[in-house]
Amino acid sequence: MSSETMSSREIIETGLGSIGKVKIIRALAEESKLATIYVLHKKTHLKREDIKNNLDDLVRIGWVTQSKYANVMYGINRENEYVNKLIEFFNDVGYIGQS
Numbered sequence: 189m190s191s192e193t194m195s196s197r198e199i200i201e202t203g204l205g206s207i208g209k210v211k212i213i214r215a216l217a218e219e220s221k222l223a224t225i226y227v228l229h230k231k232t233h234l235k236r237e238d239i240k241n242n243l244d245d246l247v248r249i250g251w252v253t254q255s256k257y258a259n260v261m262y263g264i265n266r267e268n269e270y271v272n273k274l275i276e277f278f279n280d281v282g283y284i285g286q287s
Contacts, residue, residue, distance in 0.1 A: 199249050199270060208234050209242045213264065216252060217275050217284055222261035 194202070204210060215231040216223060223231075228239050243262055246252040251271050255261045265271050278284040
C-alpha cells in the first residue's frame with residue numbers, strides 16, 4: 189500500500205508505529221546530509237535489521253527518501269507535510285537538538 193492510497197490515520201500510525209521509527213526520524217532530522225544504515229545504527233543504537241524494516245515503512249509513506257550511490261543513503265523528506273509538522277513538534281518539545 190502506498191501513501192497515495194492510505195488515510196492520514198494509516199500514514200501517522202505507520203510513521204510513528206514504533207520507538208525505532210521515532211528514533212530514526214530524529215536522527216535523520218538532525219543530519220544535514222544523507223545517512224547510511226551504519227550511521228543510523230550509531231546514532232540510534234537500534235539493530236540493523238530493525239532499522240532496515242523501519243526505513244522500508246518510512247520510505248513507503250514518503251517520510252524518508254532513499255538514494256542509491258555506492259551505498260544506499262537515506263534522508264528525511266523535508267517536502268512532506270507530515271514530516272515538517274512532526275519536526276516542528278519535536279523542536280517545540282525539545283526532542284530534537286537535545287543530547
